[in-house]
Amino acid sequence: MRLAGVIFFFALCGLVQASPVSIIPLPAQLQTAEGSFTVDDNTPIVIPSGDAAARQSAQYLVDTLARTRGLHLKIVEGGSAANAIAFVRNPASPVTQAEGYKLDVTSHGITIDARDDAGLFYGGITLWQLLTPDAQKGAVQVQALHISDWPRFAWRGVMLDSARHFQSASDVKLLIDQMAQHKLNVLHWHLTDDQGWRIEIKRYPELTHIGAWRTPPDAGHDGEPLRYGGFYTQDEIRDVVAYATARHITVVPEIDMPGHAQAAVASYPQIGVTGKRPPVSVDWGVNPYLYNVDDATFQFVDNVLDEVMALFPSHYIHVGGDEAVKDQWKASPAIQAKIRALHLKDEDALQGWFIGRVGSYLAAHGRRMIGWDEILDGGVPADATVMSWRGTDGAIKAAKMGHDVVMSPSPDLYLDGVQSDLPDETAGRVPVRDLASIYAFNPIPAQLSATQAKHVLGAQANIWTEHIPTMQHVEHAALPRIDALSEVVWSPASARNWKNFVARLPAQFERYADQQVDQADSAFAPNIHLDANKALKMHRATVTISNQAGYGAIHYTEDGSTPDIHAPLYRGPFVVNVPATIKAKTFAEDGSVLAAERVRVLDHDSLLTRLGVELPNCPGSDFRLRIQPMPDATSMAPVYAVNVFDSCEQFPAAPLDGVNAIHADVVRLERNYALAHDQKLVVSRPHTTPYGELVVHLDRCDGPTLATMPLPNPAVSARKFSLDASLPQTQGEHTLCLAFTAPIDGPLYALGSISLKTAGEGRGSLASR
Template sequence: MRGISTPSACRTTKDTSLSPLFKFAGLIFCVALCGVVQASPIPVIPMPAQWHAASGSFKVDDQTVIVVPPNDTATRQSAAYFADLLARTRGLQLKIVEDGAASNAIVFAKDTKAQVSHAEGYTLDINPGSIRIDARDDAGVFYGAVTLWQLLTSNTRHGPVQVSAVHIADWPRFAWRGLMLDSARHFQSVADVERLLDQMAQHKLNVLHWHLTDDQGWRIEIKRYPDLTRIGAWRTPPDAGHDGEPQRYGGYYTQDQIRDVVAYAAARQITVVPEIDMPGHAQAAVASYPQIGVTGKRPSVSVDWGVNPYLYNVDDATFQFVDNVLDEVMALFPSHYIHVGGDEAIKDQWKASPAVQAKIKALHLKDEDALQGWFIGRVGTYLAAHGRRLIGWDEILDGGVPADATVMSWRGTDGAIKAAKMGHDVVMSPAPDLYMDSVQSDRADEAAGRIPVRDLASIYAFNPVPAALTAGQAGHVLGAQVNVWTEHMPTMQHVEHAVFPRLDALSEVVWSPASARNWEDFLGRLPSQFERYANQHVDYADSAFAPNIQVDANRALKSGKAEVALSNQAHFGAIHYTVDGSTPNLHSPLYGAPFSIRWPVTIKAASFASDGSLLAAPRTRVLDHADLLSRDGVELPNCPGSDFRLRVQPMPDATSMSPVYAVNVFDACQQFSSAPLDGVVGIHADVVRLERNYALAHDISLVKSRAHSTPYGEFIVHMDKCDGPVLASMPLPDPAASDRHIALDASVPVQHGEHTLCLVFTAPTDGPLYAIGRVSLEQRKP
């Protein structure tokens, strides 16, 4: 069983920059588990650069005081943050004093001669008589406080805590440790954003890249242009007012609210970098002020995800608009960097505009890509004149880019490699590697999101420094960030599910020395982190540890017995199970190998850490005829020919976590492999009608259209191949006169053996999408 190791009495020191294998004996806890004992490493994420266990321990209780230097506002602020966090999560009330006795005290000290010379670094010494944090800068003091808080909160218990003596010397690997939050597609409240900032601080992340404008919404108040929020911050959802869709969707942040968020972040050593997208992703802006667009016509604020065609114009009046907007943005955000987007600007409108073409000719530019380079260069010059620096997505490289521009690489890592070789600083945020809108698992109960799966292990394995760079070029890699695009995350619950615990993995990638990273060691520290999440009501995902209950359905149907295999994605922890429908606990059977059982039966399984805490909520599978003859739509793979796949909710702005449906907007075809057709006389499909709110730009030509013989198309079942014999054809009802959820039934001719079924929707591609909720084979009743 992976994740289980035997503690050694000699494992008393650790320098994670040299040896990731030592365990911290002073923090060992032991729980008997299947006759084996697991050693817990130091319960801190991200793992510190260096640490050494010492003798003894220190008790923190309500009599412990926090000592800060006199007249040091920043250090006192970090101490207050620590005290408040400890009070909320441990129930301890610690007083803050200036100077005072060093005994029974936690001392916060800032000294330019501190032992750790790295920016944002600190030392933390826990001794039997006191605790001391030393750092050269404010960030170092803050991060030392975060580490101490983690050491004091490795479980959900409240009250006094005894913490083992240790010396920690710690500093970050990268200067840019970020998270991008998309507030344009779906809007989060100020409280939601601040809640996320709290968790970023606890993970030692220091950049919130805030995506504030896009085709689907303009979220920042600009006083000179009130229509940007009066019009551009709101959209009318598809099928508004029906099936739970709001009549009007949107919102924006006032300038006072933005100042509050920026200050809230700064108190947690986080810089907020705003993104104002240009020249593309501009539909909400153009909807507000049509004159800044190319056609002069007013579109609606987009309800479609994807790539929309609206671009900014390139005349002087438009640049005056851009400059005026940036003036207000710079007044709100003290960040050295201002993000200008630059991605996915399809040039159709520029190509069709005589005025734009004349501009290209007048500027002696090669083409529209070069015009975008000129556009970005002009904006970069304006920012530089105001003491700021431009950062943009890697498309800004395509048409030439200002010499001092920083490049954020999202189209894989090629943009970063190219930019670093050209001498540009880069931030790594490649898709799909660090895209949090990619789902965390292929489980049937996973939330909405994009495919492919980016699981916890893949985030942890990410290397921010491409191997193609020389040591000198690698110096241009500022760091990395995860991107939280919210097309499929309408609520903060969705965001938290997508972000945690994958953010733990990212935090270790960007903070800890590369030599310190050890997957098993990391997993061993997650149970304590889950306790902290539970204490703070963070709705993290347990996908990596959720038990999979697997059976060979066809074999079970033939034999009347199921061979049951249990596993989880991380291959970590102990899985306990029951077969009587009861909730499993530590006294339930411990899974060790596949077992055989007669069905019908209800199997429940749960994963546990070595300390007995729950790693994942119990999962249930009812093994009976209905289960063995059915498949959920999210379990059915795409038909060959198109890998595109999304898991979506019933409506674009639905706020529930389930149900979700698998869709391929290019080819509405899925396969039921090895369908057991012996005795099958019918097929039943639960189908849902979805909105086709996807802007595909030039990829629209890739959408596969199929002939249909009824007005609204059919759900067709082919046997063996997608152009094979038709086993069943079920007409789809009139969308205007039917419920969104549709039950389809058809008789099928007698067949034998196992066959692949190709399940196809022939609905017109200019109408709604359809998705399978569940498809069931029906046998002749005895």
């Protein structure tokens, strides 16, 4: 095969269009050649006779192509490879790495060869991407090329939290398919926590009869269900595990201990410390319930693990070990007596003993324990693997001690972090974890030597679901950020190139659309910038439009009409007269939409209005969440910004010339947060009316009070309400401090929007931002 162009680690060349097609993750080596091969419905897929694994990989290719390209290929055993797609089992393949493969396209056919089953499967995944370069259907011409490919890391994972919010088994399979298509190979399945026990254990039926269900706060009101929960039967789990196995994904279950145990203790109070039955928790955060350390409780744990191991053939079993607040152990005479009897230093050492005992039980059954990095705090079995979530320090410490580690740090790889600070971003944690930050993550800490770095098995991203209640939310959180993750854990580190990566995403977005899978467009979403105060004064605005990725063609209109590829192309700042309505949309080179329309209304009212999600926290606390009106709301919007430690935001540079009133749209939210020892950090402000007030201060949060707006009785008022107050005449631009003084043992409050009013003005337009 005469080479027309050679690309080894081709992203290094800085060629945005260097790859002939969109392949994600980037192959280790790729060479292009002259010629091409056309695949149509008459192209056979040839597999070795009697090779069940090759047939399985070929069938996955057939099924996925039928859904996404409308091609319907047939599988033939032992036929000729001429003018065909051939899956070849090749013990002498030049790609010697596990899970690796070689893929060749010539004018005479396509060949995938590999030494192992996973390699054949991943070769098929790459071929599927070669065959779906665009949104067209039917026959496709593939450029001649040669690929040699293998993964950088053995552990390429995603954690799905099914304990906080429950996904159906079919939903879990949807995520598994997307993982497989990105060559990710570990699903860490978080199945138990304070808010729910999701796995059927035959010996202990109360775990799912009681522990799988919770009574939500304000149940039955404002769309909150009367009862929330669900669980996976053992048959469903076997089915999900088999589905994953067929896609070369290992499912690692997590059964939390000794903390995050409230749902278990609610089911069987005798395994808890106090012997009393708590409810299944409705509070996110750190709850106090722990397992006790009686022999009977360890028998319970062992029996549960027996059934878990029977369902999950994975080498690893995850035991949690995180956020085990020791208050109950400290207060228990029986636990203190156990610490003395075992000659242990303290409660942390007791947790180490607890985890060590569980680890020994797993080892006796041929399994290996993995846990969050807190398991290091009290001592840990020598063969334990550590999953580092409290930044990277746990991984560094564990690797230096000789433990294998999986990188999963917060906030770096936490996909419940919001993807942008745009007003229409969905619920999640702050700070922003955008697509570029995931792509830039380095799984190997610089502090590790080459020998220590060998203990880094890989990395995984976590989808915690406190604020991700539906599968649509999961898809939005995961995609396209797992595209970036896949390149971090599969592709050579030297090959990563941001511009090259985003240039390969438009075809991937088309694949999502063909599979009816949702994804976030945050990286490409037009962000419409202007100086609102200057626009108010000048009746003109200088508008700039940008997006995170720095990629795509942004087309816009000024008259409120919907932009298409014939609308003006944004090339730089432009000036519009006020009033105006700016709409912008981002397109790929082929004209497909990369980001949906964003709107900015420019009129007197909207220029004097700020959405609550746009207002920064008051000084003193960086904590911030974007949440929906109710904990189990299933819609994607509206979303409100809250700081559970300090209900205070600021309106910076508020233009107060001519302003004589203020209008606030407010929402009352559930204070369902278990803060443990951090409860002392919650700010309590004095209130002068029974339910507190929204207080407006000038310049600082201890500055002069401009307005006080009493909050209504939560027992009789609507969840969403408005507040109005007069403001004294003030000149110039000033920061407004907007603080809620509601009692901290009651509900939270958040601003939907805040509007300044001038003389003679009605409420006006609360425009889409």
